[in-house]
Amino acid sequence: MRTLLDFITMTKGIEYLIAVAFLMTFVLFWRLAVTPVRPAPSRVREMARNFGEMVGGFLVPEKVYFHPGHAWAKVERGDLLSLGIDDFGQKLVGPINAIQTPAVGARVKQGERAWTLLVNGQSIDMLSPVDGEIIAVNDDVLQFPEEINKDPFGKGWLMTVRNSEKLANLKGLLSGIQARRWIEEARTKLMAITGYNLGTVLADGGPLRDGIARTLDSERWVEIVKSHFLTADE
Amino acid sequence: MKGEILEGVRPQNPIELWINEKIFMGMTLSEYGKKLFTPFHIVSAILIIIGVPLIILRYVYGLGAVTHASHDQPFGLFLGWGLFTGVPLSATGFLMATAVYLFGLKEYKPLVRPAILTGFVGYAFAVIYLLIDLGRPWRLPYPMFYSFGPGSVLFLVAWHVALYLSVQFLEFSPAICEWLETKKLRAWVLRITIGATIFGVILSTLHQSALGALFLLAPGKLHPLWYTPYIPVLFFVSAIFAGLSMVIVESTLVYRFLMDKVDPKNYESIDQLTLGLGKAASFALFTYFCLKVLGVAHGHSWHLLSTSWGTWFLLEIFGFVLLPCFFFLAGVRHQNVSLVRFTAFLTVIGIVFNRLTVSLWASSWRFPEVEIFHGKELTIVLTVITIEILVYRWVVNRMPVHREDPKFLGDGH
Numbered sequence: 001m002r003t004l005l006d007f008i009t010m011t012k013g014i015e016y017l018i019a020v021a022f023l024m025t026f027v028l029f030w031r032l033a034v035t036p037v038r039p040a041p042s043r044v045r046e047m048a049r050n051f052g053e054m055v056g057g058f059l060v061p062e063k064v065y066f067h068p069g070h071a072w073a074k075v076e077r078g079d080l081l082s083l084g085i086d087d088f089g090q091k092l093v094g095p096i097n098a099i100q101t102p103a104v105g106a107r108v109k110q111g112e113r114a115w116t117l118l119v120n121g122q123s124i125d126m127l128s129p130v131d132g133e134i135i136a137v138n139d140d141v142l143q144f145p146e147e148i149n150k151d152p153f154g155k156g157w158l159m160t161v162r163n164s165e166k167l168a169n170l171k172g173l174l175s176g177i178q179a180r181r182w183i184e185e186a187r188t189k190l191m192a193i194t195g196y197n198l199g200t201v202l203a204d205g206g207p208l209r210d211g212i213a214r215t216l217d218s219e220r221w222v223e224i225v226k227s228h229f230l231t232a233d234e
Numbered sequence: 235m236k237g238e239i240l241e242g243v244r245p246q247n248p249i250e251l252w253i254n255e256k257i258f259m260g261m262t263l264s265e266y267g268k269k270l271f272t273p274f275h276i277v278s279a280i281l282i283i284i285g286v287p288l289i290i291l292r293y294v295y296g297l298g299a300v301t302h303a304s305h306d307q308p309f310g311l312f313l314g315w316g317l318f319t320g321v322p323l324s325a326t327g328f329l330m331a332t333a334v335y336l337f338g339l340k341e342y343k344p345l346v347r348p349a350i351l352t353g354f355v356g357y358a359f360a361v362i363y364l365l366i367d368l369g370r371p372w373r374l375p376y377p378m379f380y381s382f383g384p385g386s387v388l389f390l391v392a393w394h395v396a397l398y399l400s401v402q403f404l405e406f407s408p409a410i411c412e413w414l415e416t417k418k419l420r421a422w423v424l425r426i427t428i429g430a431t432i433f434g435v436i437l438s439t440l441h442q443s444a445l446g447a448l449f450l451l452a453p454g455k456l457h458p459l460w461y462t463p464y465i466p467v468l469f470f471v472s473a474i475f476a477g478l479s480m481v482i483v484e485s486t487l488v489y490r491f492l493m494d495k496v497d498p499k500n501y502e503s504i505d506q507l508t509l510g511l512g513k514a515a516s517f518a519l520f521t522y523f524c525l526k527v528l529g530v531a532h533g534h535s536w537h538l539l540s541t542s543w544g545t546w547f548l549l550e551i552f553g554f555v556l557l558p559c560f561f562f563l564a565g566v567r568h569q570n571v572s573l574v575r576f577t578a579f580l581t582v583i584g585i586v587f588n589r590l591t592v593s594l595w596a597s598s599w600r601f602p603e604v605e606i607f608h609g610k611e612l613t614i615v616l617t618v619i620t621i622e623i624l625v626y627r628w629v630v631n632r633m634p635v636h637r638e639d640p641k642f643l644g645d646g647h
């Protein structure tokens with residue numbers, strides 16, 4: 001062998017060196033793969049993202065369409081939309097004991113009764129934000145309704161509908177700046193009805209034990225909720 | 235609209251009602267026929283109309299009518315694509331079944347059935363490609379019953395494909411039972427899932443590496459940069475990241491084009507599952523890269539890296555192995571699902587590149603001209619790919635593959 005390079009490349013030793021190098025670099029590779037670039041803890045990240053979407057203490061995310069009855073619709077893919085209760089609505093009613101929804105395959109119509117909340121022994125209807133055929137219901141939320149209170153726009157989704165004419169429906173709903181203004185108005189309306197300053201009620205940022213409506217007026221809370229959900233008895 | 239009877243189009247008997255519901259997805263024949271007129275189906279029909287006569291031509295006039303196959307270059311696109319590329323890309327089934335049922339990674343359960351279907355269709359069509367290439371399809375059962383030929387690696391491949399297809403059929407049969415609403419049969423097949431999975435892993439380990447072992451039979455035939463005694467191990471390791479990447483590719487395409495067949499509950503988890511698969515694929519790619527370097531060292535082939543074949547080899551291991559490895563790593567570290575998905579497509583292209591190189595071009599390196607495949611051969615392959623996609627879609631549209639059947643919810647699926 002003429003040179004050191006010949007010696008290294010033409011003997012078995014190089015294979016052992018490659019194997020050892022692989023084992024050593026694999027350890028480093030493993031550490032890089034299992035320890036991702038450290039993001040903020042997920043709750044903090046979520047709060048940071050949500051902060052930009054808060055209006056007077058209520059979450060109003062972008063790319064979500066709001067019905068004046070406080071139901072929301074979000075386009076998933078194609079002609080599929082997911083539906084749910086908005087942050088104002090869930091904070092208004094407080095802890096939800098149970099939900100009654102139509103079965104998969106049933107149709108919902110925009111502005112008509114879609115589902116019923118059972119809160120503290122009272123049944124409160126809500127209106128559907130869109131037309132469509134129900135293709136899925138969130139079984140987790142039916143089993144654990146508190147998910148709506150914890151994450152109304154995420155894990156708290158109620159159902160998925162198919163609507164091939166969704167654009168016509170979505171035109172009648174509120175989103176973006178319009179939605180933010182509408183939530184401000186709803187907040188103002190609530191304060192006008194109850195005479196309370198919502199800022200002091202929502203000051204600590206946590207979930208209310210009994211919901212805003214019951215906290216502000218324990219006798220007329222159902223009437224207050226139904227007037228916001230547009231399902232007041234005539 | 236399921237089971238709804240339309241005015242003037244009344245099913246005459248239970249069989250017709252069953253066909254309307256199960257085969258025509260709740261539509262009548264005329265409604266179903268109208269729905270078939272889509273650009274995709276029209277293009278598919280054209281390909282099939284052109285391709286099927288070419289397949290008949292092959293059987294009537296022999297391989298020479300549709301390929302450039304010869305004694306010097308026996309492997310063509312039917313084997314290069316259908317067997318050597320199709321089989322690693324069909325490793326999805328054993329990988330996901332192993333992850334969920336043997337390693338206990340239950341969060342990947344939504345991906346098991348789709349992966350098993352992908353694998354089953356892939357292996358079934360590998361048999362189709364073999365039948366087209368080998369000819370004399372009536373002799374298909376010969377290695378099983380008449381003339382074993384245990385001295386040949388192909389004996390192992392034949393038995394394995396037959397057994398593994400059976401295993402995959404058993405693993406997928408709960409979905410078929412749910413579609414046919416046969417509860418007792420479904421309960422029985424669910425009981426043998428673990429056994430079928432273990433058997434499937436053993437079979438896959440052997441036949442994935444056996445495809446590489448084929449090249450050990452003629453050491454001088456394959457170019458020294460690709461030939462190594464480790465080639466069976468290389469084929470097995472590449473099957474791992476090929477299968478994982480194929481699961482990502484398949485889920486990406488289904489969530490884009492067949493979204494209404496997917497359980498909405500899976501929308502949230504698919505991104506995290508994709509990142510997990512990408513992480514596993516990056517480990518396999520890294521290991522494969524080192525094994526390739528080891529193969530070059532073992533064969534003392536460093537000097538060949540400066541040749542034109544060497545450039546091809548370096549493009550393969552840096553562009554289609556190391557680069558995807560780091561892309562996967564970057565995607566996982568930065569939780570970038572789009573990057574992981576892109577890299578999965580890149581990896582699949584890399585597998586195609588490697589397997590076609592090994593089976594077709596690098597096996598002909600001694601000849602003055604490397605044969606590119608015949609146009610008719612390519613047309614037949616495109617036709618079979620089209621039929622494969624149509625079969626996959628047919629099954630997904632009807633059977634509970636990406637969703638749970640409501641009649642069997644929480645019942646051991």
